[in-house]
Amino acid sequence: xxxxxxxxxxxxxxxxxxxxxxxxxxxxxxxxxxxxxxxxxxxxxxxxxxxxxxxxxxxxxxxxxxxxxxxxxxxxxxxxxxxxxxxxxxxxxxxxxxxxxxxxxxxxxxxxxxxxxxxxxxxxxxxxxxxxxxxxxxxxxxxxxxxxxxxxxxxxxxxxxxxxxxxxxxxxxxxxxxxxxxxxxxxxxxxxxxxxxxxxxxxxxxxxxxxxxxxxxxxxxxxxxxxxxxxxxxxxxxxxxxxxxxxxxxxxxxxxxxxxxxxxxxxxxxxxxxxxxxxxxxxxxxxxxxxxxxxxxx
Numbered sequence: 001x002x003x004x005x006x007x008x009x010x011x012x013x014x015x016x017x018x019x020x021x022x023x024x025x026x027x028x029x030x031x032x033x034x035x036x037x038x039x040x041x042x043x044x045x046x047x048x049x050x051x052x053x054x055x056x057x058x059x060x061x062x063x064x065x066x067x068x069x070x071x072x073x074x075x076x077x078x079x080x081x082x083x084x085x086x087x088x089x090x091x092x093x094x095x096x097x098x099x100x101x102x103x104x105x106x107x108x109x110x111x112x113x114x115x116x117x118x119x120x121x122x123x124x125x126x127x128x129x130x131x132x133x134x135x136x137x138x139x140x141x142x143x144x145x146x147x148x149x150x151x152x153x154x155x156x157x158x159x160x161x162x163x164x165x166x167x168x169x170x171x172x173x174x175x176x177x178x179x180x181x182x183x184x185x186x187x188x189x190x191x192x193x194x195x196x197x198x199x200x201x202x203x204x205x206x207x208x209x210x211x212x213x214x215x216x217x218x219x220x221x222x223x224x225x226x227x228x229x230x231x232x233x234x235x236x237x238x239x240x241x242x243x244x245x246x247x248x249x250x251x252x253x254x255x256x257x258x259x260x261x262x263x264x265x266x267x268x269x270x271x272x273x274x275x276x277x278x279x280x281x282x283x284x285x286x287x288x289x290x291x292x293x294x295x296x297x298x
Contacts, residue, residue: 013054016047022055027152027269028252029055036063036073036261045076048263052133053211057150057252057264057271064259065137067092067285074135074287081131081290083124084193085181089285096286098136111278120151120245120270121221123288126177126197130266132291136284137261142277149272150264151250153215157205160216160244169298171204171229173238175222201227203296204241208267215268216241217294245270267291 018033029051034044051058065073071094074080080094089095099105124130136148157165176199178190185193204226206217218226220242226234244250254262264271266289 013050014047015051016043018044018047018051020051020055020058023059023254024252026155026250026252027056027150028059028254029057030059030061032061034060036060036065037069039072040076049077052263052265056152056154056268057254057262059254060261060263061257062259063137063261065261067095070095070135070137070285070287074289078132078289078291081288083288084177084196085185094287096288098284098286099282108279111275115275119220120242120272121180121219122153122217122270123266125175125202125217125219125222126180126200127291128200129291129293130202132289133264133266134286134288135261135263136286138256138258138284140281140283141256141258142280142282145274145277145280146256146282147274148254148256148262149251149274150254151245151270151272153217153245153268153270154208154213155250156244156247157214157216165205167237168204170296171226172201173204173218173226174199174201174224176200176224177222179224180221199224202294205296206267206294207297209292209295211268212297213268214296216244218242219245219270267294 018031021030021032023029031048031051034040034048040048048058067089071080071092074094082088082093083096086096086098089097122130123134160168177193177197181193202217204216204218205214207214218238218241223238223242225231226238228234229237254260
């Protein structure tokens, strides 16, 4: 597939014998017919990538993988990276240990705080090159609740009125790590993060480097402002764009099960982990695949 050739709407990719079942009409698919505890042949890796590019998020069930398996699977799709705030699994710096809000263990006193801070987002857009994707596996699940929702940012962009698309072309927005993590760390750590991760300017609309599709690329967790516009106009425009992701028509909802795994294209989606299961515990683990510097090509 050419890097700037969109996937044809009616095409049927070759999935190398895997069963790929759409999970919703807009995005998401469940993949069966493979065992992630075993090394994968190149044609299977290519099939999973093709499914990911077409459906933007793919789901696997009943995959009791080890930490080594988790790392191996992520590395099929690129180099892995850690995180400056979220804790990692001991002995595996590539695997994030996530409880509730990015590693904050829930307790009654902070539940109202972390619920209010829980928002639709694209991961690590505070980086110059935000991640390509994430591979999340369930470790400890509540008996109900704790679902994860995903939204298709290409579909959101496609439905924008043409005058708004024209207005967004060439605009950039600022993304800041402290927008999300500043409230939960002390001043010394804030200064450390500010020095290591200064705010980044990314296009408001990015071109997907593998499909050529344009995607809306602002999110509530890290995007602080749209650049180059008067303050009131910029704030109003950003609020309008952030509101678009809330429409269920652009979403798919994943209900976790033991040993389930989710692999999402971070360039093409936003996600939201529903925090509705307190006081029951929910623990998941993630490997994060390094990405590219976002760009927009009209």
